[in-house]
Amino acid sequence: MIRAFRAFSPDLGDFAQMCDEKRWIEAENRPGKRQGAFCTGLPTKRESRVFMTFTNSFDNVSTLAHELGHAYHSWVLREQPLFLQDYPMNLAETASTFAEAVLAEDRLHQSRSRGEQLGILDHMCSDAVAYLMNIHARFVFEDRFHQERREGEVSTARLSELMLAAQKETYLDALDPEGWYPDFWVSKLHFYISGLPFYNFPYTFGFLLSTGLFALAPELGASFPQRYRDLLIATGCQETEEAVKSTFGYDLAAPDFWNRSLDVVERRVSQFLALV
């Protein structure tokens, strides 16, 4: 992972190595320790810590990359005034999914085995379905729910109707009826975090933003790592649109940037189909 990060951005690679050497990552798998992962910042010490349980799977490596992406974000902001170190959640998930993408693309590039390449691409395509269809469905459901809630209480039957309609729409009718899940709103914890409405949306946004940035890297070459670092610093003091515009020059209100992100997804699907 350190090598993959370093090939992309020497600064990111050095950071991951430092986290390892300073033992900022708690990954031991021991009895009674829970699964799950998170990164937490220690602003007065200007350090971060990553907690996870490593069970020797590639998914775990990807999770570690995700959390180190968060940690790197805090790291580049550490010298900023405290009130300029905080950033909105959609931008937090950009740094994490970006680090995951760097690792996965490197692994795909290095792999010489067709089976392994298919496995990596399958994972990437599943991620795209999750972010662009499943999580998108949650957003559409929440949006409609909030609109109807203005007029009064929404019945359980109506909530299930809204959920099913959102799933059909966002999966573009590609989901088999066995996959329909009208009662999903009952079980998904995220819908009940009342202090953070639209909790799902930042993941789709972060995925598309990080994929688009990733697509820009080859043409920006050696200037990419510094611009990426500047963008992460800008997240603490600028609006999202302004942060991207001032560092990468793209207007997020126009479709161009987002189409580049979707081109990356399309390329992965084509690669998968060619191999299979």
Ligand SMILES: [Zn+2]
């Ligand atoms: Zn995250």
